[in-house]
Amino acid sequence: MLELRQIDKVYNPGTVREIGLFSDFSLTVPKGQFVSVVGSNGSGKTTLLNILCGSLPPDSGQVLLDGQDITRQKEHLRARRFARIYQNPALGTCAKMSIRENMALADNKRRRMNLRPGTDRSRLPLWRQMLAELGLGLENMMEARAGSLSGGQRQALALTMSRLTPVDFLILDEHTAALDPKAADIIMHLTDRMVRESGLTAIMVTHNLRFALDYGDRLLMMHQGHAVLDVRDEGKRRLEMEDLLRLFNEISVECGN
Secondary structure, X not given: XXXXXXXXEEEOOOOOOOEEEEEEEEEEEOOOOEEEEEEOOOOOHHHHHHHHHOOOOOOEEEEEEOOEEOOOOOHHHHOXXXXXXXXXXXXXXXXXXXXXXXXXXXXXOOOOOOOOOOOOHHHHHXXXXXXXXXXXXXXXXOOOEHHHOOHHHHHHHHHHHHHOOOOOEEEEEOOOOOOOHHHHHHHXXXXXXXXXXXXXXXXXXXXXXXXXXXXXXXXXXXXXXXXXXXXEHHHHHHOOHHHHHHHHHHHHHHHOO
């Protein structure tokens, strides 16, 4: 279980640009839940992810993981249990390294870095099998540089790499926003399958309201650091796009977007 308790976060404190984003904000995400998070610009979506991943410390409050306080735990230590896929496909892979080398890098993530070959040839069949499941032909391009791939292919590679590390939480930071509609649909299908098959707890920030409705067990709409909508399971399935769009437009107009 992942918990945020009474989180406060202020940007630029003591200046004319001071912005109090979170004030006494709490959130509990049970194990295995897939949460979609939507909201207007500046609503706190990315700050929420940064606090969860340890990229940004809260001013006060606690981040709890299975009851353990990890509020001050360093980001690289938290990464042992959190995998994060970013909006920019270039951030999840090493552009100058081949697909094979990227897979090896992910496969070695939690191993001791002794002096040895970076690629374990015995793992190649597994990597090819995992890539073949994507249906994008990447298993036949093992020596191609990641930088030569399309945005959708790179995001698919990043998702596959995250499967090689035994994490518990998948953090999706607008991971389809930079893709064309067809590639975005492919990545969302792959994401949903990965979350279900691996039993991951997933939190997905997205501006795509259709994806927020179609995927996940729970939907949060953020506004000025607060959850103005929180529906799950049957309540989420009953939610209509018109109702979601109406509320989203109301808060967007209020924010001047």
